[in-house]
Amino acid sequence: MTTVVESQPSGVENTRERLPSCALALFAEFSFEGTSLQMIADALGVTKAAVYHHFKTREDILLAVVRPFLADLAQVVARAEAARGRRPQIECMLGGFVDLAVHNRAMVSMITSDAGVTRALHGRGEYLALINRSLALITGPAPTPEILVAATMALVGIANTVTAEPVAALPEPQLRLHLLDAARRALGLRRRPDTGP
Amino acid sequence: MTTVVESQPSGVENTRERLPSCALALFAEFSFEGTSLQMIADALGVTKAAVYHHFKTREDILLAVVRPFLADLAQVVARAEAARGRRPQIECMLGGFVDLAVHNRAMVSMITSDAGVTRALHGRGEYLALINRSLALITGPAPTPEILVAATMALVGIANTVTAEPVAALPEPQLRLHLLDAARRALGLRRRPDTGP
Numbered sequence: 001m002t003t004v005v006e007s008q009p010s011g012v013e014n015t016r017e018r019l020p021s022c023a024l025a026l027f028a029e030f031s032f033e034g035t036s037l038q039m040i041a042d043a044l045g046v047t048k049a050a051v052y053h054h055f056k057t058r059e060d061i062l063l064a065v066v067r068p069f070l071a072d073l074a075q076v077v078a079r080a081e082a083a084r085g086r087r088p089q090i091e092c093m094l095g096g097f098v099d100l101a102v103h104n105r106a107m108v109s110m111i112t113s114d115a116g117v118t119r120a121l122h123g124r125g126e127y128l129a130l131i132n133r134s135l136a137l138i139t140g141p142a143p144t145p146e147i148l149v150a151a152t153m154a155l156v157g158i159a160n161t162v163t164a165e166p167v168a169a170l171p172e173p174q175l176r177l178h179l180l181d182a183a184r185r186a187l188g189l190r191r192r193p194d195t196g197p
Numbered sequence: 198m199t200t201v202v203e204s205q206p207s208g209v210e211n212t213r214e215r216l217p218s219c220a221l222a223l224f225a226e227f228s229f230e231g232t233s234l235q236m237i238a239d240a241l242g243v244t245k246a247a248v249y250h251h252f253k254t255r256e257d258i259l260l261a262v263v264r265p266f267l268a269d270l271a272q273v274v275a276r277a278e279a280a281r282g283r284r285p286q287i288e289c290m291l292g293g294f295v296d297l298a299v300h301n302r303a304m305v306s307m308i309t310s311d312a313g314v315t316r317a318l319h320g321r322g323e324y325l326a327l328i329n330r331s332l333a334l335i336t337g338p339a340p341t342p343e344i345l346v347a348a349t350m351a352l353v354g355i356a357n358t359v360t361a362e363p364v365a366a367l368p369e370p371q372l373r374l375h376l377l378d379a380a381r382r383a384l385g386l387r388r389r390p391d392t393g394p
Binding site (some may be wrong): 028029030031032033034035103109112113114115116120145146148149150152153154156157158159160164166167170174175178179181182183185188189193 | 225226227228229230231232306309310312313316321341342345346347349350351353354355356357358361364365367372373374375378379380382383384387
């Protein structure tokens with residue numbers, strides 16, 4: 001009996017727990033603006049009222065979907081900011097961001113590329129601040145336009161390459177390695193930091 | 198009177214002509230899946246029936262929106278394929294793609310990043326073939342995973358950097374130059390081809 005309860009927990013809590021990953025899959029397929037509360041309810045096999053019981057708006061659902069990821073990104077940013085020296089900061093930020101992108105492909109692609117998501121999140125100051133801190137870790141203070149373009153290309157390039165065919169099919173360690181190398185090259189950095197030839 | 202007629206041509210033809218740019222603006226703001234025929238009709242100030250008179254489905258509208266751009270991309274690809282030598286082919290493809298991206302920012306961002314657009318276009322063989330030819334021009338035949346990742350990052354990086362703040366605000370010639378340099382670096386190419394030191 002315990003097994004049945006665990007694999008199919010019933011009622012209110014189950015809906016709340018299953019909702020974010022289900023909503024993310026729909027956002028990734030139909031975009032945030034293209035996904036209604038009804039579509040989410042249908043995918044969960046519950047009524048719209050049951051969804052509404054937990055989340056009053058689609059924006060509330062989006063925040064529930066992105067919150068764990070943004071918390072992970074905030075950790076990466078904080079760790080990178082705590083590193084001593086510019087190159088270790090850049091490596092820490094790039095490496096952390098590549099890991100996040102490889103392990104949360106639908107999420108990273110959605111956050112950087114879905115216009116509706118961008119609009120909904122940009123209304124929230126803490127998200128913008130996090131993005132600006134990520135970028136500043138790569139560019140350093142008072143960047144030239146050249147560095148700004150390269151850093152932006154590195155970050156949005158990483159975010160949107162992980163979901164692009166046929167790259168998406170590469171084994172994870174290989175994808176991770178090549179993403180890091182391409183991003184370092186875009187930034188004009190040498191391949192292996194802090195190691196011999 | 199002629200002026201009035203030209204600036205506000207009436208009726209059926211006007212709707213058909215104004216529709217693509219109006220639809221693109223809505224797709225960019227609300228995503229393809231998030232934009233209804235009714236929203237397009239409202240933005241044009243016409244009835245849904247008037248839109249329906251020209252386009253039976255949203256997919257028909259999307260094709261009308263992207264067709265001129267895909268024709269331009271096809272020209273870039275054909276010119277690059279006709280270039281003699283790998284480096285000139287790469288330069289021709291990169292330069293042409295950067296120009297397209299800088300001059301059609303909402304379009305390029307939408308085509309490379311809107312999940313609904315990608316899904317709608319991927320059902321059409323000629324679009325996929327064009328994307329594959331663009332990528333193959335950068336990678337060359339039988340690319341290693343490393344080159345595949347770098348080439349993908351260069352193209353999706355260019356496409357999504359042109360709409361990213363604060364890069365989007367840079368003057369066009371500067372943006373173009375830095376995009377090209379960052380893409381070349383990502384690909385491991387030297388800065389200025391075919392010129393002296």
